[in-house]
Amino acid sequence: MNDTGYIVAAFAVVWIGLFIYIFVLVQREKALRKEIAALKEGMKKT
């Protein structure tokens, strides 16, 4: 790997790592919203 390759690799590691973490957080938020909607639906029925 040449010098530029290492620089690109370091940039990629940081950005891919952060995007994966943010993606996980967004998925958690979606799951929570679903759970809240299900709870509201359950409360309506009772």
Place this chain on the structure above:
Amino acid sequence: MRVRIFLTLSAILLLVTIAMDLLLIPSLASVQNKDLIQYSPIFYWHIPVAWVALFAFLCVFMASIAYLWKRTPFWDIVATTSAELGVVFTTLFLLTGSIWAKFAWGTWWAWDARLTSSLVLWIIYVAYFLLRAYISSPEQRARFAAVFGILGFVDVPIVILTLFVSNQMHPGDAAFHLDRPQMIITLVTGVVAFTLLYFGLLFFGIHLREDAYEISKLKESDGG
């Protein structure tokens, strides 16, 4: 709203850091001696990411003390969210550090004081989540995790002190010896950008965990 402000500001500053970092690359080409590590653009990512990781563990330490004192779930949520961010940023600084080591010294890893204490830090906070996963009682889990979060912080000053250990591959206090204003500005911009990103993600994570906690309470009161 608060999350959006922090994330927007950090995104702007991260783009500025990238632009300033790219401007440093031509000066890299003229440097023959690889010991001049401050010429490497990786430096301006590695240092801010490492700073945020250590800062995140400081927040875990403070939130854990606050939990043991107040015994409110909020401080446990803050500690857990910050520990998660600390693990993410420690993973990133270990990986960028490894790439930088290969680039500057021709090896991916060396068992010197700095690198080893950083890896130990990562292991400690991964263990923090394993501990949480194995305790089912919420109060007991929060109490044990708070004690672990306080004890685990012992490694953070060790990681910082290893900057001043000689005879190791890691360059030590290079950040204090930058010789161009452009380098200092790039580094400071990167540190501010990643700190804002940390706070944006911390507030978002706290919000998610608070919602999850409320849902679990509702389910409990509803009989599961």
